[in-house]
Amino acid sequence: MATEDSRTVKGLKEVWSREENTLCADCGKPDPDWASYTLGVFLCLSCSGIHRNIPDISKIKSLKVDHWDEDEVQFLMQQGNAVAKATYEAHVPTYYYRPVHTDCLVLREQWIRAKYERKEFTQPGKQPQYSNGLKEGVLWKRGRDNGQYLPRRFLLSERGGCLKYFIKHDAKEPKIVVKIDTVNATFQPEKTGNPNGLQITYLKDNKTRNIFLYHEDGKEIVNWFNAIRAVQFHYLKVAFPVTSDQELKSRLTRNFLKEGYMEKTGPRQKEPFKRRWFTLDHRRLMYFKDPLDAFAKGEVFVGSREHGYAVLQGLPTGTQGSFTWPHGITIVTPDRNYLFTCETERDQQEWIAAFRHVIEQPMTPQEYAIEACFKLKP
Structure with missing residues (x-):
């Protein structure tokens, strides 16, 4: 034995x-x-x-x-x-x-x-209905002003290349039409306080907008997430016919590189530093008054080192704006420097690592176009 x-x-x-x-x-x-x-x-x-x-x-x-x-x-x-x-x-x-x-x-x-x-992947063609390029249903959406979640009808269309939502179930005209190539979707259970919380971001006039959603059924919210990716993938297949599937896959939805609170000062760098919630979405650094705000108060483009961008530990000598958090970060851009402070050294080092990760990567042609749009902003 x-x-x-x-x-x-x-x-x-x-x-x-x-x-x-x-x-x-x-x-x-x-x-x-x-x-x-x-x-x-x-x-x-x-x-x-x-x-x-x-x-x-x-x-x-x-x-x-x-x-x-x-x-x-x-x-x-x-x-x-x-x-x-x-x-x-x-x-x-x-x-x-x-x-x-x-x-x-x-x-x-x-x-x-x-x-x-469910054995969805054991045979071809067993995937949910969203693989046919159309998905419709009710999701709970957070109100932009009151923070209350209300049911809204959403429609995702591959043929239309867009995501729409309607205030009323029988409404003929959508409240918003979002082009699918500007959409990102990322799960945010901690930020939203809901285990099935999903954040949709999209661009309007080259500015980021947020929609926060959830569904009680985990299967349904994950189906919506993958439906968005399916429509994006097919859109990219048409737009970039010679690009490999794996390369196109890398351009679908993405998690944010880092989020959290920092303090920032204004462009004259004499104003008091104010606490803001920051989100680094690859080359877009956005800041909000509250993590669940629908609109960013501002955005900073983070380019590559070879084009004059850098991240430095600490603040410039003689910084005049008053701040309460001791761990400084300076983002150098061709146009101006941006000054931030972090509450802890660990936060500071994590943000610096995230910025360096972006800055060390060469820019793509699409990112040059994004940078040009940032420079045109008032």
Whole structure:
């Protein structure tokens, strides 16, 4: 018996150490220490908790603590992450967002349920109806002025290349029509205080606008998110026919590089520093009075080092504007310097790292056009 147990433990360690099984099968987090003995996949702690909620599909055990039977280990050896991926991710559409371990719970949970529970990717053509280029439904939208969430009818159209919403369900004319190529969508559970909270940003007159939405059903809000990506992907396929699918995929929705509070002073740099909420969306640094504001109070273009942009730690000597937070940052642009302060050194270093990440990248032709629009602003 002891020999059988030791052989089982040895087999478990062997299959666990295979390269394919050293990352979580669902989110890619390194060093998973849980596994599903009904699906044959290796999982991180967080994803194993999601699997625990679908016991009819997946039953899990700890690889470190629990006892494993020989037949369970044999099944892991036959399956493993690579075999499961070939089965359950065989037909994931290019536009479909594959969550990573830093993504929010609703994205990761619906990815796992789509794979194993609904088996959406095992055969071609099993994706939800939004893959036909049209999606319509009711989402709860935050009011711009009163902050109250109210039901609004949304319509997403690939043929029209736009996202619309209507104040009343039977309204003929939309309140807003947003061109799909200016839309970004990112999940914001912490900012909105809702686990299914989604932030839609779009451009109007080259200025960023925000819409905050949610749906009670996690599957439905994730479907909307992927529907936006599907319509964007097909729009880009037409606009850039020779560009590879992977390159187009990189231009779909994106998470913000960094968000948080900093203090800033005005262009004369003599005014008191004021606390603002900042969002860095690649080369757009936007600031708001409140994180849930519909409109940015201002935006700063962050270009590349080769075009005169830089980020410096600290403030210029003799800065006159009064500030309460001690950790300064200076953004150098060809036109002027922007001065900010952070509450903690950690915040300061994280912001500097985010700015450097952007500044070190060469600008694309589209970004030159964006920079030119910023310079034309009054």
